[in-house]
Amino acid sequence: MRYQSTRGNSPEQSFLEILLGGLAPDGGLYLPVQYPKVTPAQLDSWRGLSYADLAFEVLSLYCPDIPEGDLRALVRKTYTAAVYSNGRPEDKASDITPLHWLGEESGTRIGLLSLSNGPTLAFKDMAMQLLGNLFEYALQRAGQHLNILGATSGDTGSAAEYAMRGKAGVRVFMLSPKGKMSAFQSAQMYSLQDPNIFNLAVDGVFDDCQDIVKAVSNDLAYKAKHQIGTVNSINWGRVLAQVVYYFQGYLLATQSSSEKVSFTVPSGNFGNVCAGHIARMMGLPIERLVVATNENDVLDEFFRTGIYRARKSAETLHTSSPSMDISKASNFERFVFDLLAQDGKRTAALFKQVEETGGFDLSKDPAYATMRQFGFTSGRSTHTDRLKTIRDIDGKYGVMIDTHTADGVKVAREYLQKDIPMLVLETALPIKFEETIQEALGRPADCPPAFKDIKTLPQRVESIPADVGVVKQFITQHVS
Numbered sequence: 342m343r344y345q346s347t348r349g350n351s352p353e354q355s356f357l358e359i360l361l362g363g364l365a366p367d368g369g370l371y372l373p374v375q376y377p378k379v380t381p382a383q384l385d386s387w388r389g390l391s392y393a394d395l396a397f398e399v400l401s402l403y404c405p406d407i408p409e410g411d412l413r414a415l416v417r418k419t420y421t422a423a424v425y426s427n428g429r430p431e432d433k434a435s436d437i438t439p440l441h442w443l444g445e446e447s448g449t450r451i452g453l454l455s456l457s458n459g460p461t462l463a464f465k466d467m468a469m470q471l472l473g474n475l476f477e478y479a480l481q482r483a484g485q486h487l488n489i490l491g492a493t494s495g496d497t498g499s500a501a502e503y504a505m506r507g508k509a510g511v512r513v514f515m516l517s518p519k520g521k522m523s524a525f526q527s528a529q530m531y532s533l534q535d536p537n538i539f540n541l542a543v544d545g546v547f548d549d550c551q552d553i554v555k556a557v558s559n560d561l562a563y564k565a566k567h568q569i570g571t572v573n574s575i576n577w578g579r580v581l582a583q584v585v586y587y588f589q590g591y592l593l594a595t596q597s598s599s600e601k602v603s604f605t606v607p608s609g610n611f612g613n614v615c616a617g618h619i620a621r622m623m624g625l626p627i628e629r630l631v632v633a634t635n636e637n638d639v640l641d642e643f644f645r646t647g648i649y650r651a652r653k654s655a656e657t658l659h660t661s662s663p664s665m666d667i668s669k670a671s672n673f674e675r676f677v678f679d680l681l682a683q684d685g686k687r688t689a690a691l692f693k694q695v696e697e698t699g700g701f702d703l704s705k706d707p708a709y710a711t712m713r714q715f716g717f718t719s720g721r722s723t724h725t726d727r728l729k730t731i732r733d734i735d736g737k738y739g740v741m742i743d744t745h746t747a748d749g750v751k752v753a754r755e756y757l758q759k760d761i762p763m764l765v766l767e768t769a770l771p772i773k774f775e776e777t778i779q780e781a782l783g784r785p786a787d788c789p790p791a792f793k794d795i796k797t798l799p800q801r802v803e804s805i806p807a808d809v810g811v812v813k814q815f816i817t818q819h820v821s
């Protein structure tokens with residue numbers, strides 16, 4: 342299995358060669374040269390496997406450069422019931438991503454695939470926990486170190502820190518906007534005491550943090566000298582790890598591989614639903630892939646009209662489902678490449694146009710007409726919809742859902758088809774966005790027992806000005 346760039350102008354690489362990197366040299370994203378196919382018989386033979394062993398079956402199709410014994414050990418160490426134990430008491434922690442049926446609507450069953458029972462209570466743990474173990478493994482094999490520099494407005498930073506804490510050969514320097522995250526999110530990150538984790542609270546907003554990361558990454562000499570890397574959402578390892586739970590959701594919802602299911606995915610950077618697209622390309626019987634956005638509806642607009650129009654910073658709204666507040670969807674290029682029948686030249690031209698003019702128009706392109714063959718459809722949700730849906734699901738089924746999942750449920754209900762189960766991906770637990778839960782329900786969000794005292798734990802965080810020089814100096818001092 343080799344990997345190619347979506348812009349068609351980089352040498353093919355192996356899994357371990359692209360694992361620690363970001364973009365391909367030509368500015369594109371990596372994808373396998375072809376998707377491995379899973380037959381219905383193979384799929385049925387995976388019924389009853391533990392999540393870790395299912396992950397082994399899926400991942401081993403993509404990384405022949407990791408010996409099978411090593412890969413098996415890595416996934417078994419990652420996907421344990423103990424690590425994914427923060428879910429609802431009635432769900433089976435050993436399923437890792439338990440399926441929680443809500444009930445029947447419009448002649449079909451609707452359920453939540455719980456992806457947020459890991460250490461930071463959001464779905465990013467599903468991939469990041471594996472990445473932590475893969476990075477440690479790859480760095481040890483190569484005799485290297487890595488210093489991860491990142492910026493976060495909440496979920497990504499904490500998932501990265503909990504995945505990398507205590508890992509040999511890895512340090513994390515995470516920039517966050519001072520005083521701008523929820524109390525729960527800051528407590529999660531800042532209470533980590535591991536010596537390889539550094540929290541830097543920047544006097545500024547999230548964009549300032551991101552600008553600093555970009556400036557450091559663009560200093561190629563500094564980057565090379567200090568082994569600076571990232572773990573952002575375009576990392577292929579993250580996308581691949583997410584493919585597994587589409588298989589798990591399918592297997593939990595069906596009895597035989599002649600059945601179909603649909604998924605609705607609360608989407609921001611298109612990383613999560615891109616994994617669903619890949620599962621479908623592999624032959625998983627997915628009827629529909631429903632992309633649910635909030636008021637930042639770049640993706641909904643594309644799927645409805647064929648026009649992709651990246652937003653400016655000033656047009657990007659701060660919403661009550663903040664992890665979906667994006668101006669452009671960084672993984673979207675992977676789908677466009679497939680939509681254009683893997684034409685790297687055309688993909689490169691379109692995304693160059695995004696950089697220069699802010700978007701492109703495929704509405705009259707024959708490729709856009711084929712979009713339905715990929716199962717995609719979309720919808721959007723607003724703050725009012727979110728509150729209403731949280732109240733409705735709580736009242737009707739006695740289940741409390743977070744704001745992002747609420748966007749998913751709202752849109753899923755617009756696409757129910759008789760006898761085809763609809764699984765909504767639950768991307769966070771309500772406690773992470775407790776302010777909006779209080780607003781919707783007039784009572785506090787449920788809190789998993791392990792998190793009851795998190796806000797009173799001692800915190801380890803360094804306050805710094807929004808200054809590239811200061812960040813570089815801090816890193817230099819702490820890597821030697």
Ligand SMILES: *Cc1c(COP(=O)(O)O)cnc(C)c1O
Pocket residue numbers: 463464465496497574607608609610611612613614664665745768769
């Ligand atoms: C990151 C995130 C999303 C968006 O996922 P993408 O892969 O960026 O589409 C949705 N919900 C929550 C809670 C998240 O943390």
